[in-house]
Amino acid sequence: MSYYKVILILSALVCSAVGRVASETGNNEWFLQFKVNDRNFFVSSEEVSASNAYNLCKKQNLTLVALDAASNDAIIKSLTNLVGSTQVAFWTSGVKVYDKWVWGSTGDHVEYFDWGTGEPNDNDGKENCLQIWLNEYQSGHWNDKDCSATFRALCFYK
Numbered sequence: 001m002s003y004y005k006v007i008l009i010l011s012a013l014v015c016s017a018v019g020r021v022a023s024e025t026g027n028n029e030w031f032l033q034f035k036v037n038d039r040n041f042f043v044s045s046e047e048v049s050a051s052n053a054y055n056l057c058k059k060q061n062l063t064l065v066a067l068d069a070a071s072n073d074a075i076i077k078s079l080t081n082l083v084g085s086t087q088v089a090f091w092t093s094g095v096k097v098y099d100k101w102v103w104g105s106t107g108d109h110v111e112y113f114d115w116g117t118g119e120p121n122d123n124d125g126k127e128n129c130l131q132i133w134l135n136e137y138q139s140g141h142w143n144d145k146d147c148s149a150t151f152r153a154l155c156f157y158k
């Protein structure tokens with residue numbers, strides 16, 4: 001079997017796997033899909049508030065992302081490779097409860113932090129949700145943001 005045939009077969013297998021997950025989620029309308037550590041991640045085409053991001057993932061049988069030291073850098077690297085540092089932000093499930101950060105989708109306290117320079121700054125005293133922000137000066141770190149602001153949801157398939 002030629003090298004090219006092997007590549008073709010492998011790509012067909014990967015495509016069918018991604019297609020299967022997309023159909024299980026009931027929605028093929030994703031802005032991005034990628035895989036990190038055998039988990040499938042989906043970025044919504046729609047830009048929504050943090051609570052709607054949670055619901056958007058859930059409606060598709062997905063979970064709004066919770067990050068840890070093991071996955072954070074790999075996820076940010078994938079996002080950066082796919083979209084560059086072009087002023088794009090993604091909601092995670094991180095939420096501030098009584099001045100402590102919690103992953104809303106798991107209920108776990110946030111143990112590992114990757115804030116951008118000068119963050120979290122709680123701008124106007126109302127930044128209680130956690131986003132990943134890709135732009136020139138934050139280079140893929142976290143930002144606290146007003147939960148009603150609208151950004152893409154970063155969901156994953158358990």
Ligand SMILES: [Ca+2]
Pocket residue numbers: 119120121122123127143144145
């Ligand atoms: Ca902020």
